[in-house]
Amino acid sequence: MSRLNYSIDLLQNTYGITCIENQFISALKYLNAPYQAAYVESYIDLYDTVLSFYKLQIEYSYYKGLDRVQVVSSKLDFAEINSQEESFSNMLITLEHSIHRGCPIFIHVDPKKLPRSGEIIPWREDHFIALYGLEQKTIYALDDVPRRLIELSYEAVHEAYQGTVIELKLLAGLNRSSYLEKCRDQMKFIASQSKRLPYWNIDDMLQFDEKSIVYLRDALGIVRISRRRIIAWLHWLAGEYGIRIVGIQEDLATVINSLDRLYAMVEMYRLRNKINYKFINDQFEEMVNLEMAWIIKLNEEGIHG
Numbered sequence: 001m002s003r004l005n006y007s008i009d010l011l012q013n014t015y016g017i018t019c020i021e022n023q024f025i026s027a028l029k030y031l032n033a034p035y036q037a038a039y040v041e042s043y044i045d046l047y048d049t050v051l052s053f054y055k056l057q058i059e060y061s062y063y064k065g066l067d068r069v070q071v072v073s074s075k076l077d078f079a080e081i082n083s084q085e086e087s088f089s090n091m092l093i094t095l096e097h098s099i100h101r102g103c104p105i106f107i108h109v110d111p112k113k114l115p116r117s118g119e120i121i122p123w124r125e126d127h128f129i130a131l132y133g134l135e136q137k138t139i140y141a142l143d144d145v146p147r148r149l150i151e152l153s154y155e156a157v158h159e160a161y162q163g164t165v166i167e168l169k170l171l172a173g174l175n176r177s178s179y180l181e182k183c184r185d186q187m188k189f190i191a192s193q194s195k196r197l198p199y200w201n202i203d204d205m206l207q208f209d210e211k212s213i214v215y216l217r218d219a220l221g222i223v224r225i226s227r228r229r230i231i232a233w234l235h236w237l238a239g240e241y242g243i244r245i246v247g248i249q250e251d252l253a254t255v256i257n258s259l260d261r262l263y264a265m266v267e268m269y270r271l272r273n274k275i276n277y278k279f280i281n282d283q284f285e286e287m288v289n290l291e292m293a294w295i296i297k298l299n300e301e302g303i304h305g
Helices: 019-030 035-041 046-056 069-075 088-100 154-160 176-196 210-241 248-272 277-301
Strands: 079-085 105-109 127-135 138-144 147-153 161-170
Touching: 019 035, 019 069, 019 079, 019 105, 019 127, 019 138, 019 161, 035 069, 035 176, 035 210, 046 210, 046 277, 069 079, 088 105, 088 127, 088 154, 088 161, 105 154, 138 154, 147 154, 154 161, 176 210, 176 277, 210 248, 248 277
Parallel strands: none
Antiparallel strands: 079 161, 105 127, 105 161, 127 138, 138 147
Protein backbone atom coordinates (compact mmCIF):
# COMPACT_ATOMS: atom_id res chain seq x y z
CA MET A 1 0.00 0.00 0.00
CA SER A 2 1.28 3.46 -0.83
CA ARG A 3 0.34 6.89 -2.07
CA LEU A 4 1.49 9.17 -4.84
CA ASN A 5 3.23 12.46 -4.14
CA TYR A 6 0.10 14.41 -5.04
CA SER A 7 -0.36 18.10 -4.28
CA ILE A 8 -3.26 20.52 -4.29
CA ASP A 9 -1.10 22.73 -6.54
CA LEU A 10 -1.81 20.30 -9.38
CA LEU A 11 -5.24 21.92 -9.66
CA GLN A 12 -3.73 25.34 -10.39
CA ASN A 13 -4.50 26.59 -13.92
CA THR A 14 -6.18 23.43 -15.16
CA TYR A 15 -8.89 25.49 -16.91
CA GLY A 16 -11.42 22.69 -16.79
CA ILE A 17 -15.16 23.11 -17.21
CA THR A 18 -15.95 19.86 -15.39
CA CYS A 19 -14.39 18.03 -12.45
CA ILE A 20 -13.18 15.24 -14.76
CA GLU A 21 -11.31 17.77 -16.89
CA ASN A 22 -9.69 19.31 -13.81
CA GLN A 23 -8.71 15.90 -12.44
CA PHE A 24 -7.48 14.69 -15.83
CA ILE A 25 -5.23 17.73 -16.35
CA SER A 26 -3.99 17.50 -12.75
CA ALA A 27 -3.00 13.88 -13.31
CA LEU A 28 -1.23 14.73 -16.58
CA LYS A 29 0.70 17.43 -14.72
CA TYR A 30 1.73 14.89 -12.10
CA LEU A 31 2.88 12.52 -14.85
CA ASN A 32 4.79 15.31 -16.64
CA ALA A 33 2.68 14.75 -19.75
CA PRO A 34 2.16 17.61 -22.25
CA TYR A 35 -1.33 18.56 -21.07
CA GLN A 36 -1.13 21.96 -22.81
CA ALA A 37 -1.21 20.15 -26.17
CA ALA A 38 -4.85 19.27 -25.46
CA TYR A 39 -5.77 22.97 -25.49
CA VAL A 40 -5.21 23.10 -29.26
CA GLU A 41 -8.97 23.12 -30.03
CA SER A 42 -9.94 25.66 -27.39
CA TYR A 43 -11.12 28.58 -29.53
CA ILE A 44 -14.81 29.45 -29.36
CA ASP A 45 -16.51 32.54 -30.74
CA LEU A 46 -17.67 35.18 -28.24
CA TYR A 47 -20.94 35.96 -30.03
CA ASP A 48 -21.87 32.33 -30.73
CA THR A 49 -21.16 31.31 -27.14
CA VAL A 50 -23.34 34.01 -25.58
CA LEU A 51 -26.12 33.29 -28.09
CA SER A 52 -26.01 29.52 -27.52
CA PHE A 53 -26.20 29.91 -23.74
CA TYR A 54 -29.21 32.18 -24.08
CA LYS A 55 -31.10 30.30 -26.79
CA LEU A 56 -30.38 26.79 -25.53
CA GLN A 57 -30.53 27.76 -21.84
CA ILE A 58 -27.29 25.93 -21.08
CA GLU A 59 -25.89 25.42 -17.60
CA TYR A 60 -22.20 26.26 -17.23
CA SER A 61 -20.82 22.81 -16.40
CA TYR A 62 -22.92 21.15 -19.14
CA TYR A 63 -21.60 23.34 -21.97
CA LYS A 64 -20.46 21.18 -24.91
CA GLY A 65 -19.15 23.78 -27.34
CA LEU A 66 -15.58 22.93 -26.31
CA ASP A 67 -14.37 19.36 -26.71
CA ARG A 68 -13.34 17.98 -23.33
CA VAL A 69 -9.56 17.91 -22.92
CA GLN A 70 -9.60 14.15 -22.34
CA VAL A 71 -11.34 13.69 -25.70
CA VAL A 72 -8.78 15.88 -27.48
CA SER A 73 -5.94 14.03 -25.73
CA SER A 74 -7.28 10.73 -26.99
CA LYS A 75 -7.56 12.08 -30.56
CA LEU A 76 -3.95 13.26 -30.29
CA ASP A 77 -2.97 9.77 -29.10
CA PHE A 78 -1.09 10.78 -25.96
CA ALA A 79 -3.58 10.04 -23.17
CA GLU A 80 -7.02 8.58 -22.65
CA ILE A 81 -9.45 7.63 -19.92
CA ASN A 82 -11.50 4.47 -19.54
CA SER A 83 -14.66 4.31 -17.47
CA GLN A 84 -16.17 1.20 -15.93
CA GLU A 85 -18.70 0.20 -13.30
CA GLU A 86 -17.09 -1.55 -10.32
CA SER A 87 -18.08 -2.67 -6.86
CA PHE A 88 -16.40 -0.92 -3.96
CA SER A 89 -14.10 -3.88 -3.28
CA ASN A 90 -13.06 -4.10 -6.95
CA MET A 91 -12.52 -0.34 -7.02
CA LEU A 92 -10.01 -0.71 -4.18
CA ILE A 93 -8.14 -3.35 -6.19
CA THR A 94 -8.13 -1.05 -9.23
CA LEU A 95 -6.82 1.77 -7.06
CA GLU A 96 -4.01 -0.38 -5.70
CA HIS A 97 -2.94 -1.48 -9.20
CA SER A 98 -3.14 2.05 -10.57
CA ILE A 99 -1.02 3.49 -7.75
CA HIS A 100 1.52 0.74 -8.36
CA ARG A 101 1.92 1.98 -11.95
CA GLY A 102 2.08 5.61 -10.77
CA CYS A 103 -1.41 6.87 -11.69
CA PRO A 104 -4.41 8.01 -9.66
CA ILE A 105 -7.95 6.90 -10.43
CA PHE A 106 -11.09 9.02 -10.52
CA ILE A 107 -14.30 7.86 -8.87
CA HIS A 108 -17.88 9.07 -9.05
CA VAL A 109 -19.11 10.23 -5.65
CA ASP A 110 -22.10 11.89 -4.09
CA PRO A 111 -20.50 15.18 -2.99
CA LYS A 112 -23.08 15.67 -0.27
CA LYS A 113 -21.82 12.52 1.44
CA LEU A 114 -18.20 13.68 1.57
CA PRO A 115 -16.96 15.50 4.71
CA ARG A 116 -17.43 19.24 4.23
CA SER A 117 -16.33 22.26 6.22
CA GLY A 118 -18.39 24.82 4.26
CA GLU A 119 -21.28 25.27 1.90
CA ILE A 120 -19.36 24.93 -1.39
CA ILE A 121 -20.61 21.96 -3.40
CA PRO A 122 -20.11 21.02 -7.07
CA TRP A 123 -22.55 22.29 -9.69
CA ARG A 124 -23.02 18.84 -11.24
CA GLU A 125 -24.38 15.75 -9.54
CA ASP A 126 -21.92 13.46 -11.37
CA HIS A 127 -18.94 14.60 -9.33
CA PHE A 128 -15.57 12.85 -9.53
CA ILE A 129 -12.62 12.97 -7.15
CA ALA A 130 -9.10 11.61 -7.66
CA LEU A 131 -7.84 8.84 -5.40
CA TYR A 132 -4.06 8.77 -5.11
CA GLY A 133 -3.25 6.73 -2.02
CA LEU A 134 -4.26 3.78 0.09
CA GLU A 135 -2.63 3.16 3.48
CA GLN A 136 -3.86 1.37 6.60
CA LYS A 137 -7.57 1.76 5.90
CA THR A 138 -7.09 5.39 4.86
CA ILE A 139 -7.83 6.57 1.30
CA TYR A 140 -6.19 9.76 0.05
CA ALA A 141 -8.19 11.94 -2.32
CA LEU A 142 -7.98 15.20 -4.28
CA ASP A 143 -11.20 17.18 -4.67
CA ASP A 144 -11.57 20.19 -6.97
CA VAL A 145 -14.77 21.68 -5.46
CA PRO A 146 -13.60 22.91 -3.07
CA ARG A 147 -9.90 22.44 -3.79
CA ARG A 148 -8.56 20.21 -1.05
CA LEU A 149 -6.66 17.07 -0.18
CA ILE A 150 -8.76 14.72 1.96
CA GLU A 151 -7.92 11.70 4.08
CA LEU A 152 -10.96 9.43 4.12
CA SER A 153 -11.85 6.23 5.91
CA TYR A 154 -12.97 3.21 3.88
CA GLU A 155 -16.42 3.73 5.37
CA ALA A 156 -16.62 7.35 4.21
CA VAL A 157 -15.58 6.50 0.65
CA HIS A 158 -17.95 3.52 0.58
CA GLU A 159 -20.81 5.79 1.64
CA ALA A 160 -20.08 8.40 -1.06
CA TYR A 161 -19.03 6.03 -3.87
CA GLN A 162 -21.49 5.83 -6.78
CA GLY A 163 -20.05 2.85 -8.62
CA THR A 164 -18.03 4.35 -11.50
CA VAL A 165 -14.24 4.27 -11.83
CA ILE A 166 -12.18 6.14 -14.42
CA GLU A 167 -8.62 5.04 -15.17
CA LEU A 168 -6.02 7.16 -16.96
CA LYS A 169 -3.61 5.72 -19.49
CA LEU A 170 -0.72 7.41 -21.27
CA LEU A 171 -0.47 6.44 -24.94
CA ALA A 172 2.27 6.56 -27.57
CA GLY A 173 2.73 10.32 -27.40
CA LEU A 174 2.42 13.27 -29.74
CA ASN A 175 3.50 12.89 -33.34
CA ARG A 176 5.46 16.11 -33.88
CA SER A 177 4.76 16.62 -37.58
CA SER A 178 1.04 15.80 -37.45
CA TYR A 179 0.58 17.90 -34.31
CA LEU A 180 2.29 20.92 -35.88
CA GLU A 181 0.03 20.54 -38.90
CA LYS A 182 -2.97 20.49 -36.59
CA CYS A 183 -1.67 23.66 -34.89
CA ARG A 184 -1.36 25.42 -38.24
CA ASP A 185 -4.89 24.36 -39.23
CA GLN A 186 -6.28 25.59 -35.92
CA MET A 187 -4.53 28.94 -36.24
CA LYS A 188 -5.88 29.36 -39.77
CA PHE A 189 -9.36 28.61 -38.44
CA ILE A 190 -9.02 31.19 -35.66
CA ALA A 191 -7.62 33.78 -38.07
CA SER A 192 -10.60 33.28 -40.39
CA GLN A 193 -12.95 34.37 -37.60
CA SER A 194 -11.86 38.02 -37.98
CA LYS A 195 -14.21 38.24 -40.99
CA ARG A 196 -17.28 37.42 -38.91
CA LEU A 197 -16.76 39.45 -35.72
CA PRO A 198 -19.68 41.89 -35.73
CA TYR A 199 -20.37 44.71 -33.33
CA TRP A 200 -23.63 43.89 -31.65
CA ASN A 201 -25.74 45.33 -28.85
CA ILE A 202 -26.10 42.79 -26.11
CA ASP A 203 -29.61 44.04 -25.26
CA ASP A 204 -30.67 43.49 -28.89
CA MET A 205 -29.85 39.83 -28.42
CA LEU A 206 -30.92 39.17 -24.84
CA GLN A 207 -34.15 40.03 -23.11
CA PHE A 208 -32.64 40.72 -19.72
CA ASP A 209 -34.18 38.97 -16.77
CA GLU A 210 -32.88 36.94 -13.84
CA LYS A 211 -32.19 33.87 -15.99
CA SER A 212 -30.62 35.61 -18.99
CA ILE A 213 -28.12 37.47 -16.80
CA VAL A 214 -26.97 34.05 -15.48
CA TYR A 215 -26.59 32.77 -19.06
CA LEU A 216 -24.55 35.85 -19.94
CA ARG A 217 -22.32 35.43 -16.89
CA ASP A 218 -21.74 31.75 -17.59
CA ALA A 219 -21.02 32.35 -21.28
CA LEU A 220 -18.40 34.93 -20.31
CA GLY A 221 -16.90 32.40 -17.90
CA ILE A 222 -16.60 29.81 -20.67
CA VAL A 223 -15.03 32.28 -23.12
CA ARG A 224 -12.58 33.28 -20.37
CA ILE A 225 -11.55 29.62 -19.96
CA SER A 226 -11.12 29.37 -23.73
CA ARG A 227 -8.78 32.34 -23.88
CA ARG A 228 -6.76 31.19 -20.86
CA ARG A 229 -6.30 27.81 -22.49
CA ILE A 230 -5.13 29.46 -25.70
CA ILE A 231 -2.52 31.51 -23.82
CA ALA A 232 -1.26 28.37 -22.05
CA TRP A 233 -1.17 26.52 -25.36
CA LEU A 234 0.76 29.28 -27.15
CA HIS A 235 3.22 29.58 -24.27
CA TRP A 236 3.82 25.82 -24.38
CA LEU A 237 4.25 25.88 -28.18
CA ALA A 238 6.92 28.56 -27.84
CA GLY A 239 8.90 26.53 -25.33
CA GLU A 240 8.36 23.07 -26.79
CA TYR A 241 8.40 23.74 -30.51
CA GLY A 242 9.99 27.17 -30.82
CA ILE A 243 6.80 28.60 -32.34
CA ARG A 244 6.42 32.31 -31.66
CA ILE A 245 3.56 34.64 -32.52
CA VAL A 246 4.68 38.12 -31.55
CA GLY A 247 2.36 39.99 -29.22
CA ILE A 248 -0.53 37.52 -29.24
CA GLN A 249 -0.18 36.44 -25.62
CA GLU A 250 -0.07 40.06 -24.44
CA ASP A 251 -3.21 40.86 -26.45
CA LEU A 252 -4.96 37.80 -25.06
CA ALA A 253 -4.01 38.83 -21.52
CA THR A 254 -5.78 42.14 -22.20
CA VAL A 255 -8.84 40.23 -23.45
CA ILE A 256 -8.89 38.14 -20.27
CA ASN A 257 -8.62 41.25 -18.06
CA SER A 258 -11.61 42.71 -19.90
CA LEU A 259 -13.53 39.45 -19.51
CA ASP A 260 -12.71 39.37 -15.80
CA ARG A 261 -14.02 42.90 -15.36
CA LEU A 262 -17.19 42.27 -17.33
CA TYR A 263 -17.84 38.93 -15.61
CA ALA A 264 -17.55 40.59 -12.18
CA MET A 265 -19.88 43.42 -13.16
CA VAL A 266 -22.51 41.09 -14.62
CA GLU A 267 -22.41 39.00 -11.43
CA MET A 268 -22.82 42.17 -9.38
CA TYR A 269 -25.85 43.15 -11.47
CA ARG A 270 -27.31 39.68 -10.93
CA LEU A 271 -26.89 39.91 -7.17
CA ARG A 272 -28.32 43.42 -7.01
CA ASN A 273 -31.02 42.68 -9.58
CA LYS A 274 -30.15 45.96 -11.27
CA ILE A 275 -28.60 46.08 -14.76
CA ASN A 276 -26.57 48.88 -16.36
CA TYR A 277 -27.29 48.22 -20.04
CA LYS A 278 -24.97 50.97 -21.27
CA PHE A 279 -22.00 49.62 -19.33
CA ILE A 280 -22.56 46.10 -20.65
CA ASN A 281 -22.92 47.33 -24.24
CA ASP A 282 -19.81 49.50 -23.94
CA GLN A 283 -17.82 46.61 -22.51
CA PHE A 284 -18.96 44.30 -25.29
CA GLU A 285 -17.95 46.83 -27.90
CA GLU A 286 -14.51 46.94 -26.27
CA MET A 287 -14.42 43.13 -26.11
CA VAL A 288 -15.17 42.78 -29.83
CA ASN A 289 -12.40 45.28 -30.66
CA LEU A 290 -9.91 43.43 -28.44
CA GLU A 291 -10.91 40.11 -29.97
CA MET A 292 -10.48 41.54 -33.44
CA ALA A 293 -7.01 42.83 -32.57
CA TRP A 294 -5.45 39.53 -31.50
CA ILE A 295 -7.16 37.49 -34.21
CA ILE A 296 -6.05 39.89 -36.95
CA LYS A 297 -2.52 39.78 -35.54
CA LEU A 298 -2.64 36.00 -35.66
CA ASN A 299 -3.72 36.21 -39.30
CA GLU A 300 -0.92 38.64 -40.15
CA GLU A 301 1.88 36.98 -38.21
CA GLY A 302 1.23 33.33 -38.95
CA ILE A 303 3.51 30.95 -37.06
CA HIS A 304 7.26 30.93 -37.03
CA GLY A 305 9.50 28.15 -35.85
